[in-house]
Amino acid sequence: MQVGxxxxxxxxxxxxxxxxxxxxxxxxxxxxxxxxxxxLNAANINLVAFNRYAAPAAVGGQxxxxxxITLAACEAGVGLALVMAAYRGLETVHVxxxxxxKW
Amino acid sequence: MGELAVFxxxxxxxxxxxxxxxxxxxxxxxxxxxVPTFLGVxxxxxxxxxxxxxxxxxxxxxxxxxxxxxxxxxxTEGGTGVRTRQITDQVPLGAMAAVWLAxxxxxxxxxxxxxxxxxxxPSYGVAAVGTAFLTDYxxxxxxxxxxxxxxxxxxxxxxxxxx
Numbered sequence: 001m002q003v004g005x006x007x008x009x010x011x012x013x014x015x016x017x018x019x020x021x022x023x024x025x026x027x028x029x030x031x032x033x034x035x036x037x038x039x040l041n042a043a044n045i046n047l048v049a050f051n052r053y054a055a056p057a058a059v060g061g062q063x064x065x066x067x068x069i070t071l072a073a074c075e076a077g078v079g080l081a082l083v084m085a086a087y088r089g090l091e092t093v094h095v096x097x098x099x100x101x102k103w
Numbered sequence: 104m105g106e107l108a109v110f111x112x113x114x115x116x117x118x119x120x121x122x123x124x125x126x127x128x129x130x131x132x133x134x135x136x137x138v139p140t141f142l143g144v145x146x147x148x149x150x151x152x153x154x155x156x157x158x159x160x161x162x163x164x165x166x167x168x169x170x171x172x173x174x175x176x177x178x179t180e181g182g183t184g185v186r187t188r189q190i191t192d193q194v195p196l197g198a199m200a201a202v203w204l205a206x207x208x209x210x211x212x213x214x215x216x217x218x219x220x221x222x223x224x225p226s227y228g229v230a231a232v233g234t235a236f237l238t239d240y241x242x243x244x245x246x247x248x249x250x251x252x253x254x255x256x257x258x259x260x261x262x263x264x265x266x
Contacts, residue, residue, distance in 0.1 A: 001104070001107055002106070002107070003106050003107050003110045003150070004219070005219055006212065006213060006217070007110060007114075008147065008151070009212045010209060010212070010213075011114045011117065011118065011147070013205055013208045013209055013212065014118055014205060015117060015118060015140075016208075017201040017202070017204055017205040017208075018118070018121045018122055018124075018125050018201070019121070020197075020201045021125050021197050021200075021201035022124060022125030024193055024196070024200060024201070025190050025191055025193055025194045025197040025198075026125070026189065026190065026191070027188065027189050027190060027191050028130060028189055030130065030134075030172060030175055030176055030179070031125075031130060031189065034124055034125075034133060034134065034137060034172065035124075035125060037137065037164070037168060038121055038125070038137075038140065041140070041141065041144050044156075044160075045144060045147055045148075048147075048148055048153045049151055051151075051153070052152060052153070052224065053219040053220070054217070054218065054219055054220060055220065056220060056221075056223060057222055057224075059232050060235070062153050062155065062156050062228070062232055063232065063235055063236060065153070065156050066155075066156060066159060066232070067247050069159055069163055069164070070163075070247050070251065071247070072163075072164075072168070073163050073168060074251060074254035075254075076171055077171065077255070077258040078257050078258050080258075081258040081259075081261040081262035083175055084175060084261075084262045085262060087179040093179045095191075096191055
């Protein structure tokens, strides 16, 4: 049995749903960012797999995946800076305790 | 047959540590479990003949982002103890949402007749990616570099200690 497009789609679906579970149930803002990274990885698997199986001669999907990886790095940097700023001001990184717009 | 075995091993290497990432009470263990997940995804990219994406995945995800996350865990030690409650009250709801979404997406995915094309990947993928970046996708390339600059400045401004 050959590995096809559907195999990769199943793996990326499961990875995305694990990330979603992490985002919905975690209390720590850093752990929520880890869940977001898992979801972005699942999207990247889809992009590269469709590139390989639907248009093997083109590289558009790989380009898109590279841009998503770059923007994920930006998102991690800014998100973790926000966590640091919130921790300095409020002494907590738990999202259910951060309920002030201003302090 | 060998390809399928490699694929199954890589899928396990990706998904089992991912489950640890979202469920572990120990936050450092969760952060370190990100590394095998990212390396498993790297293996999937190699299996898909996307070597350049695989290299970038190792450099940025397994290298930079994991180290960044570990540093922030160390700097915000108030919320990372093993005794600290790490989950919200939404666990049943979140599990229901994740399982439901997985069920729906898998049902749709496996019923759709995906139109695939046979064919080989470009023989030297890195050159093809580089050429495409500097010809067809040059606007995307430049805007991405601008976004990188903006997020760099933004991260410095946000994380700076106010005197």
